[in-house]
Amino acid sequence: MTDAGSQEDARERTGAPAEQGGRLSRRRMLGFSGASLLVGAAAGAGLDRVASAAEEKPAAGGSIPFRGPHQAGIATPVQDRLHFASFDVTTGDRAKLVGMLKEWTAAAAAMTAGRAIGQGAVGGLAVAPPDDTGEAEGLPPSRLTLTIGFGPTLFEKDGKDRFGLKARRPAALVDLPHFPGDNLDPARSGGDIAVQACADDPQVAVHAIRNLARIGFGVVAVRWSQLGFGKTSSTTPDAQTPRNLFGFKDGTENIAGTDRALLDRHVWAAAGDGSGWMAGGSYMVARRIRMHIETWDRTSLREQEDIFGRSKGEGAPAGAAKERDTIVLARMKPDAHVRLAHPDSNGGSRILRRGYSFTDGSDGLGRLEAGLFFIAFQRDPRTGFIRIQQSLAGDAMNEYIQHVGSGIYACPPGVKEGTYWGQGLFEG
Numbered sequence: 001m002t003d004a005g006s007q008e009d010a011r012e013r014t015g016a017p018a019e020q021g022g023r024l025s026r027r028r029m030l031g032f033s034g035a036s037l038l039v040g041a042a043a044g045a046g047l048d049r050v051a052s053a054a055e056e057k058p059a060a061g062g063s064i065p066f067r068g069p070h071q072a073g074i075a076t077p078v079q080d081r082l083h084f085a086s087f088d089v090t091t092g093d094r095a096k097l098v099g100m101l102k103e104w105t106a107a108a109a110a111m112t113a114g115r116a117i118g119q120g121a122v123g124g125l126a127v128a129p130p131d132d133t134g135e136a137e138g139l140p141p142s143r144l145t146l147t148i149g150f151g152p153t154l155f156e157k158d159g160k161d162r163f164g165l166k167a168r169r170p171a172a173l174v175d176l177p178h179f180p181g182d183n184l185d186p187a188r189s190g191g192d193i194a195v196q197a198c199a200d201d202p203q204v205a206v207h208a209i210r211n212l213a214r215i216g217f218g219v220v221a222v223r224w225s226q227l228g229f230g231k232t233s234s235t236t237p238d239a240q241t242p243r244n245l246f247g248f249k250d251g252t253e254n255i256a257g258t259d260r261a262l263l264d265r266h267v268w269a270a271a272g273d274g275s276g277w278m279a280g281g282s283y284m285v286a287r288r289i290r291m292h293i294e295t296w297d298r299t300s301l302r303e304q305e306d307i308f309g310r311s312k313g314e315g316a317p318a319g320a321a322k323e324r325d326t327i328v329l330a331r332m333k334p335d336a337h338v339r340l341a342h343p344d345s346n347g348g349s350r351i352l353r354r355g356y357s358f359t360d361g362s363d364g365l366g367r368l369e370a371g372l373f374f375i376a377f378q379r380d381p382r383t384g385f386i387r388i389q390q391s392l393a394g395d396a397m398n399e400y401i402q403h404v405g406s407g408i409y410a411c412p413p414g415v416k417e418g419t420y421w422g423q424g425l426f427e428g
Contacts, residue, residue, distance in 0.1 A: 061140030061200070066112040068414040069280050070268065073145035074352065074377050075257035077236050079198040082228030082356040082373065083205040084286060085213070086191030086407055087220040089154065094163045098426050100219040104148075104212055105420040111208050114141035117215075133214065135207050142201035146208055148421045149284045149409025154192040168425060170275035172283055172380040173410045180393045181402060188288055188405035191223040196284070196375065198354075202227070224405070226288060228356025228373045235352065241315060241323065245291055245357050245370055246400075248308050249315035252323055253342075255352040266350045266384070267377055277424035280413030282377040285351075285385040288358075288405030291371035296400045307396045309336030335396040346391050351376040351384045371401070381408060 064072050089097060107117045118124065118131025155161075155169035195212060199205040206227070213222055232244045233251030241249040255262045264270075271279040296304070305311055305318075309332040315323035317338065319331035332339040343350050354377070359370040378384030392398070412422050 061142055063113050063141035064143050064145050066109045066146075067416060070414045071145075071147045071281070071411055072112070072414070073147035073196055073198050074282055074354075074411070075235055075263055075267065076145055076198075077143075077239075077257060078231045078234055078354055079143050079145070079200050080229065080231055081199050081202040081205050083197045083202070083209045083225065084228070084373065084375070085195050085197075085209045085225040086151070086223045086286075087193045087195070087213075087216065088223045089162070089192045089219065090221050091219050092162050094426075096219050097163060098420075100216050101422055101426075102420045103215050105415060107211060107215055108146040108208075108421070111136070111204075111211065112141060112144045112146060114139070114144075117211055133207065133211055135210075136204050139201060139204055142199040142204040144197065144199040144204050144208060146212075147196040147198075147284070147411060149194045149196075149411040150422065150425065151191050151194065151407060151409050153190060157192070163426075165425065168275070168277065168428075170269075170273075170278050170283075170410055172269070172273065172275075172278075172382060173408065174382060174386075176285070176381070176406060176408050177386065179389050179403065181398050182406075183402050183404055184406050185404055188224045188226075190407055191409075193220060194284065194286065194407060194409045196286075196354075202229070226358060226373050226405075227360075228358050230357040232355040232357055232372055233353035235354070244355075244372055245293060246296055246304070246308075248304075248310060248312055249323065250355070251353050252310075252315060253327075255350060257352075262350065263352070266379055267352050269379055273380065275410075277428040278410060278412060281411050282352075282379065283381050283384070284407075284409045284411050285374075285376045285378070285381055286405075286407045286409075287374040287403050289372045289374055290369070290402045290404050292400045292402075293368045293370055299400075306333050307335075307337060307400075309333070309338030333396065335394050337392070337395050337397045340391050340395050341388055346388050347383075349383055349387045351378045351388065377411070 064076055066072060091097065110117050116132040116137070121130045121132045121134025121137055124131055152169065152173055152175055154163070155165045155173070195209060197205040197208040209225065231242050233254050234242055235254060235257035237256045241252050244250045255266060267282050269275070269278040269281050269283070301312060309318050310316060314321070316325055317327040317331070318336070319328060320326070327338070327342065329339045329342060329344060339345060354375045356373045357370070358373050359368060361369050363369045376385050412424060415421060415423070
């Protein structure tokens with residue numbers, strides 16, 4: 001980060017006296033229930049895969065600027081680790097919620113720059129809990145990005161307009177419809193606020209979510225969360241295409257983070273879309289998809305390739321030799337995944353994907369609790385994810401997967417100096 005950014009972080013760490021007092025009053029909690037998620041997640045740091053120098057991606061361990069016209073963690077080159085968390089707001093006090101968002105913004109700016117929050121893990125008053133939990137002490141930023149989004153229930157919940165935001169809910173922030181085959185767990189769905197933490201070191205990502213939850217104690221509580229490893233999509237088209245847990249290359253046709261024309265058309269919301277405070281932002285859809293690994297592993301190679309519409313080794317589209325050869329949809333089975341998800345099958349609709357694999361032990365029957373944590377950003381979910389997912393109702397792959405968790409969130413634009421996450425929503 002630039003020297004100006006470092007000076008700004010230093011100002012944010014000191015904060016105003018009133019904000020320091022607010023932080024002290026909330027940090028009296030003795031522990032964080034989500035801290036146990038560190039176990040296993042911190043087993044090792046992800047390493048950068050090969051990428052184009054033209055992307056100007058920071059070196060492994062480097063930092064990605066927190067401030068800018070768009071939030072980092074959307075078009076940013078995808079890191080190897082994820083900690084996603086959805087929060088419920090537990091207070092009805094709008095001023096407390098805004099105060100927390102200000103503190104979160106200052107903490108996010110510090111952590112993404114590789115700095116401790118406030119006085120750090122060992123500074124400050126000895127008789128009070130530290131400002132930072134300390135498990136990222138001595139670790140580099142690891143390209144940490146933090147991306148925030150606001151769910152439909154922040155605007156209205158159970159018929160109540162808790163924070164006076166109902167009239168400011170964007171038309172594009174719709175409740176997702178029920179799709180064929182959905183078996184959604186309410187405990188792993190929804191939420192008022194979501195934060196996506198991506199980094200190349202799992203401990204750095206977990207540290208970020210843990211500290212936001214700690215700062216938010218008394219204002220928000222974790223509703224559900226998900227750890228992810230091994231990116232399944234890339235925003236860097238010159239990089240090696242990652243593979244999902246079915247062993248296939250995934251995201252070959254994903255939108256590049258450097259393609260400004262496609263980003264403006266399909267990813268970034270515009271003022272003319274109807275909600276001025278969302279201009280420069282995007283809409284995030286998160287889906288926890290359980291993969292029936294054991295059934296898939298007993299399926300023949302030919303059938304696997306027919307289901308995907310690509311070869312398993314090279315990743316070439318059906319009837320072609322190389323991964324990036326021209327796709328001819330007519331060469332694929334009518335219910336092939338690639339054919340049904342392709343823009344030509346969906347009126348040109350496209351989304352930017354940032355998915356991750358996950359394994360959460362076994363289900364008690366000897367089967368892996370594993371799958372894809374699907375994340376997609378788009379300018380409008382109604383013409384993005386929803387349209388594509390409805391097209392996938394006839395996908396042959398549905399025999400091997402099931403959507404079990406879900407969330408949709410409006411991610412505001414990036415923050416500038418002197419502003420905070422969501423300021424346009426609360427003060428616009």
